[in-house]
Amino acid sequence: MVAGTRNEEREDRLFHALADATRRDIVTRTMRAEHSITDLARDYPMSFAAVQKHIAVLERAELVTKQRRGREQLVRGNIETVRRTHALLDAFEASWRDRLGRFAQVLAADTDGRTEPSDAPTEARST
Amino acid sequence: MTVTRSTRDADARTLTVTAEFDAPPARVWNLWADPRLLERWWGPPTWPATFTEHDLRPGGRSRYVMHGPDGGTSPGWWRTVSVDPPHQFAFENGFAGPTGEPDPTMPVMMIRLAIEERAGSGTRMTVVIAFSSSADMEQVLTMGMEEGMSAAMGQMDMVL
Numbered sequence: 001m002v003a004g005t006r007n008e009e010r011e012d013r014l015f016h017a018l019a020d021a022t023r024r025d026i027v028t029r030t031m032r033a034e035h036s037i038t039d040l041a042r043d044y045p046m047s048f049a050a051v052q053k054h055i056a057v058l059e060r061a062e063l064v065t066k067q068r069r070g071r072e073q074l075v076r077g078n079i080e081t082v083r084r085t086h087a088l089l090d091a092f093e094a095s096w097r098d099r100l101g102r103f104a105q106v107l108a109a110d111t112d113g114r115t116e117p118s119d120a121p122t123e124a125r126s127t
Numbered sequence: 128m129t130v131t132r133s134t135r136d137a138d139a140r141t142l143t144v145t146a147e148f149d150a151p152p153a154r155v156w157n158l159w160a161d162p163r164l165l166e167r168w169w170g171p172p173t174w175p176a177t178f179t180e181h182d183l184r185p186g187g188r189s190r191y192v193m194h195g196p197d198g199g200t201s202p203g204w205w206r207t208v209s210v211d212p213p214h215q216f217a218f219e220n221g222f223a224g225p226t227g228e229p230d231p232t233m234p235v236m237m238i239r240l241a242i243e244e245r246a247g248s249g250t251r252m253t254v255v256i257a258f259s260s261s262a263d264m265e266q267v268l269t270m271g272m273e274e275g276m277s278a279a280m281g282q283m284d285m286v287l
Contacts, residue, residue, distance in 0.1 A: 015265035018137065088268040089135060093142055095171070096256065097130045100146045102168035107150055107158055 014085055017061035022046075023054050027063050031077030034067075040075065140258040149249045152242045156213030159183075159240065166191070174201065179227070183207050183216070190227050204229050208237075216240040234263035 017023055022044055029035060041051040055075055058064040062081045067074045132145040148155055158164045162178035170176035170193045180190040189205035202223035209217045217240070222233035239255040258264035 015261045015268070019140070019261035021138065024137070092268050093133055093135065093144075096142060096144050096254070097133060098171060099168060100130050100144055100252075100254070102171075103158060104146065104148060106164060106167045107148055107155065110154065110157065110164060 013057075013061040014063070014081065017057050017063055018085060020054070020057075022051075023058055023063075026051075026054060026058060026075070027077050027082065029077075030064055030075045031079060031082065034074045034076045036072040036074055038072065140261060140264050142256045143253065144256075145251065145253045147245065147249060147251050151248075152213040152244055152250050155242050155250045155252055159216060160212065162189075169193075176203075181205075183210050183212075185209055189218075190223065192227070200225075202227050214242050216242075234266045235259065236263075236267065 018027075025044075026040060029040070037048075037052060037055060040055070041048040044051055055064065055066070059066055062078055064075050064077050067076065130144055130146045132143075134143045135141070136143070158168065160183055162181040165181070166176045166178050169178075169191065173196050174193040176191045176193045178189060178191040180188060182188055185207055187207045189207075191203050191205075193201040193203065195201065202225065204221055204223050204227070206219045206221075206229075207216070208219060209215065218238055219235050220238050221235040222230050224230045237257040237259070239257070241253045243251050243253075245251050258267065
């Protein structure tokens with residue numbers, strides 16, 4: 001079993017972080033430009049503390065980084081992590097597209113060769 | 128052929144894949160119902176699946192093992208939730224332990240299949256894959272990196 005590896009815990013935090021619309025919005029905005037927490041807090045219908053909490057979740061998932069400048073905390077999106085997330089979802093989507101691609105091939109073969117018994121030996125598969 | 132559309136919904140944690148075929152619904156249905164046909168497409172060429180049990184009655188179980196190129200195996204199961212051949216099929220899909228029993232510590236996906244006759248001729252097939260939690264989704268996606276999805280991994284290397 002692969003469960004419990006460090007890498008997996010990291011991914012757990014990542015997708016949990018992205019499962020919330022406000023957090024996704026914060027990531028999108030801070031990728032375009034740095035924002036102070038105060039700025040961000042102003043734009044969401046929730047308390048400063050709630051926004052701070054969202055940012056903490058994003059920070060643990062390495063989706064944003066925080067940097068102190070004077071009295072301000074600046075938040076910046078982490079493009080590398082976002083790319084990796086996309087890649088995981090892309091891979092899952094691609095695996096289903098591939099699967100349905102194979103489905104179409106089997107369907108075409110099955111339609112062509114109607115006389116072929118459906119319980120043909122499984123060794124016919126590619127290895 | 129094939130996949131005409133796929134959409135992801137982050138909030139609903141679903142992936143929807145739609146494909147169209149020049150075959151009637153009954154023939155499309157056969158590829159899900161007949162285990163010998165099913166195992167020709169369920170696993171990738173490098174991880175072909177062998178179904179040892181396949182019961183499409185409500186509550187019925189299917190069991191399969193995917194065999195990897197280096198001797199590794201990845202056993203899995205289905206449980207039929209509802210079925211209306213050749214148009215509707217909903218089942219749970221999960222991971223199994225070495226003995227083939229469902230592994231309760233592993234995520235379960237809900238897969239809903241709709242097969243409709245297209246106006247004119249042919250068939251539209253829609254597959255919705257749903258995760259019950261984002262934690263489940265993460266786990267499946269990251270496991271996909273380690274096993275089973277070798278074809279997709281090639282593409283991922285390109286992205287990274």
